[in-house]
Amino acid sequence: MPVLKSFNPIPKFIFKFLLWLLLLALAFGYLKISFPKLISGYVIFTASVAKLLLNLIGLQTSQDQNTLNLENFSVQVVLECAAAYQILVFCAAVIAFPAKTRPKLLGILLAIPLFYFIDLLRISTLLIVGNYRPEFFDFVHLYTGQIFVIFIVILAWLVWIKKIAYGGKAA
Numbered sequence: 001m002p003v004l005k006s007f008n009p010i011p012k013f014i015f016k017f018l019l020w021l022l023l024l025a026l027a028f029g030y031l032k033i034s035f036p037k038l039i040s041g042y043v044i045f046t047a048s049v050a051k052l053l054l055n056l057i058g059l060q061t062s063q064d065q066n067t068l069n070l071e072n073f074s075v076q077v078v079l080e081c082a083a084a085y086q087i088l089v090f091c092a093a094v095i096a097f098p099a100k101t102r103p104k105l106l107g108i109l110l111a112i113p114l115f116y117f118i119d120l121l122r123i124s125t126l127l128i129v130g131n132y133r134p135e136f137f138d139f140v141h142l143y144t145g146q147i148f149v150i151f152i153v154i155l156a157w158l159v160w161i162k163k164i165a166y167g168g169k170a171a
Contacts (some may be wrong), residue, residue, distance in 0.1 A: 021089065
């Protein structure tokens with residue numbers, strides 16, 4: 001993109017980030033429309049893994065498709081709970097950042113399981129909060145959880161820049 005060479009690096013990054021975010025969102029939207037069973041299977045698999053984690057810590061959780069049940073409370077796991085959107089935003093930021101290809105691929109490959117695991121913890125926490133303190137469920141789900149996920153995406157990107165893109169050297 002020769003036209004972008006004359007731009008300040010920050011607006012250049014923002015432009016590239018938004019462009020990559022749009023492209024990835026369009027590709028993901030196409031995937032959702034074209035392969036709904038794949039997406040549904042991914043969401044059900046995510047619910048199954050969350051159930052396994054909860055059962056491992058001694059909470060007898062049951063599952064019906066993408067719904068998890070714990071005693072008196074149920075949560076429905078949807079695509080937004082399965083790390084897909086965090087991964088899209090992180091990937092767009094990494095791809096847009098001026099770094100070599102290998103660090104970009106490494107960052108993306110490390111971030112995918114990280115975001116997935118964090119969302120599994122988030123789903124599990126929400127089910128526990130909903131079951132034992134239902135009055136706090138909406139607050140934890142809508143505010144604490146969302147802010148935490150945004151914070152983790154930004155933190156992971158900054159750590160990627162510091163530790164992988166620049167290999168621990170000053171930017």
